Amino acid sequence: MKKYNVAVVGATGLVGREMLKTLSQRNFPIDELKVIASERSEGKKIQFNDKELTVESVKEGTFAGVDIALFSAGSGVSKKVAPQVKKAGGIVIDNSNAFRMDPEAPLVVPEVNGEDLKKHQQIIANPNCSTIQMVMLLKPLAEKYGLKRLVINTYQAVSGAGKKAVDELMEQTKAYLNKEEIKNDKFKHQIAFNAIPQIDVFLENDYTKEEMKMVNETHKILHDPELPITATCVRIPVVFGHGESLNIELKNDYRIEEIKKLFNETKNVEVVDDPAQEKYPLQIDTENNDNVLVGRIRRDNSVENGVNLWLTANNLRKGAALNAVQIAEYLIENNLV
Amino acid sequence: MKKYNVAVVGATGLVGREMLKTLSQRNFPIDELKVIASERSEGKKIQFNDKELTVESVKEGTFAGVDIALFSAGSGVSKKVAPQVKKAGGIVIDNSNAFRMDPEAPLVVPEVNGEDLKKHQQIIANPNCSTIQMVMLLKPLAEKYGLKRLVINTYQAVSGAGKKAVDELMEQTKAYLNKEEIKNDKFKHQIAFNAIPQIDVFLENDYTKEEMKMVNETHKILHDPELPITATCVRIPVVFGHGESLNIELKNDYRIEEIKKLFNETKNVEVVDDPAQEKYPLQIDTENNDNVLVGRIRRDNSVENGVNLWLTANNLRKGAALNAVQIAEYLIENNLV
Numbered sequence: 001m002k003k004y005n006v007a008v009v010g011a012t013g014l015v016g017r018e019m020l021k022t023l024s025q026r027n028f029p030i031d032e033l034k035v036i037a038s039e040r041s042e043g044k045k046i047q048f049n050d051k052e053l054t055v056e057s058v059k060e061g062t063f064a065g066v067d068i069a070l071f072s073a074g075s076g077v078s079k080k081v082a083p084q085v086k087k088a089g090g091i092v093i094d095n096s097n098a099f100r101m102d103p104e105a106p107l108v109v110p111e112v113n114g115e116d117l118k119k120h121q122q123i124i125a126n127p128n129c130s131t132i133q134m135v136m137l138l139k140p141l142a143e144k145y146g147l148k149r150l151v152i153n154t155y156q157a158v159s160g161a162g163k164k165a166v167d168e169l170m171e172q173t174k175a176y177l178n179k180e181e182i183k184n185d186k187f188k189h190q191i192a193f194n195a196i197p198q199i200d201v202f203l204e205n206d207y208t209k210e211e212m213k214m215v216n217e218t219h220k221i222l223h224d225p226e227l228p229i230t231a232t233c234v235r236i237p238v239v240f241g242h243g244e245s246l247n248i249e250l251k252n253d254y255r256i257e258e259i260k261k262l263f264n265e266t267k268n269v270e271v272v273d274d275p276a277q278e279k280y281p282l283q284i285d286t287e288n289n290d291n292v293l294v295g296r297i298r299r300d301n302s303v304e305n306g307v308n309l310w311l312t313a314n315n316l317r318k319g320a321a322l323n324a325v326q327i328a329e330y331l332i333e334n335n336l337v
Numbered sequence: 338m339k340k341y342n343v344a345v346v347g348a349t350g351l352v353g354r355e356m357l358k359t360l361s362q363r364n365f366p367i368d369e370l371k372v373i374a375s376e377r378s379e380g381k382k383i384q385f386n387d388k389e390l391t392v393e394s395v396k397e398g399t400f401a402g403v404d405i406a407l408f409s410a411g412s413g414v415s416k417k418v419a420p421q422v423k424k425a426g427g428i429v430i431d432n433s434n435a436f437r438m439d440p441e442a443p444l445v446v447p448e449v450n451g452e453d454l455k456k457h458q459q460i461i462a463n464p465n466c467s468t469i470q471m472v473m474l475l476k477p478l479a480e481k482y483g484l485k486r487l488v489i490n491t492y493q494a495v496s497g498a499g500k501k502a503v504d505e506l507m508e509q510t511k512a513y514l515n516k517e518e519i520k521n522d523k524f525k526h527q528i529a530f531n532a533i534p535q536i537d538v539f540l541e542n543d544y545t546k547e548e549m550k551m552v553n554e555t556h557k558i559l560h561d562p563e564l565p566i567t568a569t570c571v572r573i574p575v576v577f578g579h580g581e582s583l584n585i586e587l588k589n590d591y592r593i594e595e596i597k598k599l600f601n602e603t604k605n606v607e608v609v610d611d612p613a614q615e616k617y618p619l620q621i622d623t624e625n626n627d628n629v630l631v632g633r634i635r636r637d638n639s640v641e642n643g644v645n646l647w648l649t650a651n652n653l654r655k656g657a658a659l660n661a662v663q664i665a666e667y668l669i670e671n672n673l674v
Contacts, residue, residue, distance in 0.1 A: 149639050151584045153490035155532050155571060173510060193576050194621045195492050197633055197647045202612035206635040228639030232582045232647065234492060236532060236573045243532050245569045247488045247584075275539035284531045296534055298543040302486050302565030310534045310569065 003031035004337065006328075007066045007090075009081065010073030011035035011046060011055060014163045015095055018321035019070050024049055026325060029332070034066065037073070063088040067337055070324050071095055086122040091337060093124050093324045097209075100125040100217060107220045110326045111267055112139040117330055124327055129319030130154050130210070130233065130242055131217040133311060136292045136318075137246070140266050141259070142222055146251030148305070152214055152231040155243035156199060157283060158191060160315050161235070165191075169237055187235070196235040208233060241283030242315045250305040256297060259307065263294055268318070273297050281312040290317050340368035341674065343665075344403045344427075346418065347410030348372035348383060348392060351500045352432055355658035356407050361386055363662060366669070371403065374410070400425040404674055407661050408432055423459040428674060430461050430661045434546075437462040437554055444557045447663045448604055449476040454667055461664055466656025467491050467547070467570065467579055468554040470648060473629045473655075474583070477603050478596070479559055483588030485642070489551055489568040492580035493536060494620060495528060497652050498572070502528075506574055524572070533572040545570060578620030579652045587642040593634060596644065600631055605655070610634050618649040627654050 006023065010016040016037070023030065035046050035053045044055040056062065063069065063085045071078050071094040078098035085092045099105040106116040107125045112135050117124065127135070134152065141147060158165045164186045172192035175182045182190050189196050199210035211231040219225045236243075263271050272281045273295035281293035292313045300306030313319055331337045343360065347353040353374070360367065372383050372390045381392040393399065400406065400422045408415050408431040415435035422429045436442040443453040444462045449472050454461065464472070471489065478484060495502045501523045509529035512519045519527050526533050536547035548568040556562045573580075600608050609618045610632035618630035629650045637643030650656055668674045 151488045151639070153569070153582050155492070155573065170514070174514060177507070177511060177514075188615045189619055190621055193574065194619055195573060195575060195580050196619070197580070197582075197617050198615060202615070206612050206633070230584065230637040230639040230643065230645060232490070232584075232633070232645055234580070234582070234647075236492065236575075237530065238532060238574070239530050243534070243571070245490050245534075245571070247567065247569075275543050278525045278535060278539070280534050282526055282531055282533070284527055296543070296569070300488075300567040302488070302567040306567065308567060308569055310571075 001029055003029045004067040004332070005032045005065050006030050007034040007036055007063065007069040009036045009069055009071045009077065012037040012041045012044065013072055014159055015072040015316055015320045018316045019072065019324060020046065020048055022317070022321045022325045026329070028325060028328070034062070036062065058084070063090055066090040068093065068328050068331070070328070072320065082123055091120070091122050091124065091331065093126060093327050095126040095320055095324055097128070097213070099123050100127065101220070107217060108327055109135055109221060109323060110330045111136060113221050113223070114330045117327065117334070117336055120336065126320065126324045126327065127217045127221060128210070128213040129160055129315040130156060130244065131214050131221070132319050132323050133242060133292045133313035134214070134244055134246065135218060135221050136266070136269055137263065137294055137309065137311060138218065138222060140262050141248065141250065142224070144262060145254050145305070147224065147227055148249040148251050149228040150230070151247040152229065153245045154231070154233045155236050155238070155245070156233060157238040157240050157242055157315055158235060159240050160242065161186060166239055169239065191235060191237055193237060197232065199233040199235055238283050240314060240316065241286035241312050242319060243283050243310065243312050246309045246311065247300060248307050248309065249303055250307065253305055254307065256299060259297055268292065269294060271295065281310060283312050286312050286314040290314065290322055292318060338366055340366045341404040341669070342369045342402050343367050344371040344373055344400065344406040346373045346406055346408045346414065349374045349378045349381065350409055351496055352409040352653055352657045355653045356409065356661060357383065357385055359654070359658045359662045363666070365662060365665070371399070373399065395421070400427055403427040405430065405665050405668070407665070409657065419460055428457070428459050428461065428668065430463060430664050432463045432657055432661055434465070434550070436460050437464065438557070444554060445664055446472055446558060446660060447667045448473060450558050450560070451667045454664065454671070454673055457673065463657065463661045463664065464554045464558060465547070465550040466497055466652040467493060467581065468551050468558070469656050469660050470579060470629045470650035471551070471581055471583065472555055472558050473603070473606055474600065474631055474646065474648060475555065475559060477599050478585065478587065479561070481599060482591050482642070484561065484564055485586040485588050486565040487567070488584040489566065490582045491568070491570045492573050492575070492582070493570060494575040494577050494579055494652055495572060496577050497579065498523060503576055506576065528572060528574055530574060534569065536570040536572055575620050577651060577653065578623035578649050579656060580620050580647065580649050583646045583648065584637060585644050585646065586640055587644065590642055591644065593636060596634055605629065606631060608632065618647060620649050623649050623651040627651065627659055629655060
């Protein structure tokens with residue numbers, strides 16, 4: 001089996017570390033592995049399988065011979081460094097927002113639109129975490145019934161904002177329990193025992209960037225640029241796992257049992273839906289589960305062909321690192337590297 | 338000024354204590370005040386203004402001479418004890434689910450449908466916390482534009498489930514921080530650093546009772562029994578204050594600035610909506626604020642005349658104790674006692 005030279009850029013971050021873990025767990029065919037981060041982290045050691053790797057920063061020639069570079073270092077780094085990888089002949093799979101709406105960059109969830117990778121031009125975008133888990137369910141519904149309109153509400157974990165955000169939740173929680181002063185730094189407002197109805201910055205239309213990512217990325221991934229979608233994205237004091245409540249109008253009539261069967265047959269989707277046993281998807285249950293969990297599937301009688309769903313997934317795994325690695329695997333399986 | 342004999346039933350609970358605090362803060366015209374709870378609490382002392390009151394349990398003649406009894410002791414107690422108050426000639430304002438859908442019992446938010454109190458037959462129902470804060474905003478919208486459809490998502494605090502629920506969140510949070518085993522008792526699942534998409538029991542249609550309360554109570558309060566509504570209710574690890582995301586289809590066209598002005602002119606509603614300054618309603622900001630806070634007001638372009646809102650309110654105050662006391666005040670002001 002052919003092996004590849006792989007680089008992980010942003011290797012010391014929450015998603016970067018998860019990328020390394022995923023590459024290891026899935027026995028990704030690696031020849032040489034480079035772990036890259038900012039100059040501040042240069043020289044740090046990272047364990048990968050039985051090897052100890054040394055963190056490098058980007059220098060002249062860093063990407064020579066690299067076949068695939070997984071990026072998760074923010075859009076500033078991606079915009080600057082991804083072209084260097086491309087120039088050196090490698091493929092970039094970028095977890096940032098830098099290239100997602102670039103018409104030349106495929107935006108891909110392999111189970112949903114892996115085919116789009118066939119037109120890649122060396123830079124491939126990994127969608128936003130909250131978009132990835134949602135389109136995993138929207139795709140089979142779109143194919144079977146057609147989609148008419150979506151109303152999205154999210155219940156997102158702080159780990160989506162990085163390691164500092166998780167630390168801040170923990171520090172604030174301790175301060176709250178000890179009746180000490182609560183300090184905000186990473187978040188504009190207190191996140192411990194509170195919800196913040198803002199993720200990312202505000203845009204001119206008074207939606208946040210996160211909310212418009214869910215609209216625009218879904219349009220691109222589903223190849224349905226006119227699909228009416230509205231989103232409200234909220235950060236809640238959960239560490240890992242995003243929750244989402246979807247209200248969906250389908251174009252055609254459906255039966256609830258049919259939808260459950262459809263999801264049961266969908267790869268990497270798991271139906272957890274047993275009201276009698278009080279079973280439904282929980283965010284804490286995604287910690288060691290790479291599937292998208294869906295439940296609370298019920299008819300919305302307030303509109304024709306309406307259906308409500310609740311879903312959870314691990315925002316760092318399927319929502320980021322795992323999806324990026326799956327893209328790399330798709331490239332290899334389809335001789336696109 | 339005339340003074341009244343008042344009883345608080347369930348006086349030792351979270352809402353009962355808040356009722357006493359509210360009666361005191363608003364200088365409610367009290368002659369005699371009885372604090373009533375289960376036999377287990379009998380003899381306990383409760384401070385009210387400069388008096389120390391002794392908790393009684395319900396006995397023969399407990400309600401003799403009582404003009405107004407505020408109940409918050411669960412629907413079992415309400416069903417059993419409220420008729421005794423009525424028989425003794427008093428008025429019950431009941432915070433439980435026992436009488437809300439009873440056609441003889443007005444279900445009232447004074448700012449919204451206080452007029453309904455004029456037909457009371459001694460038992461008056463206080464709506465569910467999540468319904469109260471929502472109809473405060475729906476009423477002015479219904480009058481000015483007409484309502485066509487609602488999609489509700491809630492982000493509800495644990496205090497809505499009582500004192501034991503708050504204690505459980507705190508215990509679980511400590512256990513999480515100390516890496517100890519997390520125990521569930523009041524909640525079926527872990528609530529610390531997690532969200533639970535179930536509030537109250539499941540009904541035959543796979544909605545929870547809480548979700549159907551939001552539908553049915555809103556129909557009754559707005560006198561609009563056919564209004565299409567769908568709800569998803571989620572418990573999040575917040576102590577006080579419910580958050581709600583409303584997606585509303587209006588019957589007629591609107592301008593965003595007009596809606597902001599309308600809410601600014603609505604009594605006991607406060608607009609907190611300044612994206613440039615990252616200001617919007619937060620649950621922690623409702624601790625010492627009796628208003629319903631509304632923000633993130635923005636056009637939903639996925640549907641004609643669509644609007645999205647985010648609102649927060651104190652679930653124990655406006656969502657329970659305060660609304661009950663406001664009902665009592667309305668009765669007095671309108672000579673309905």
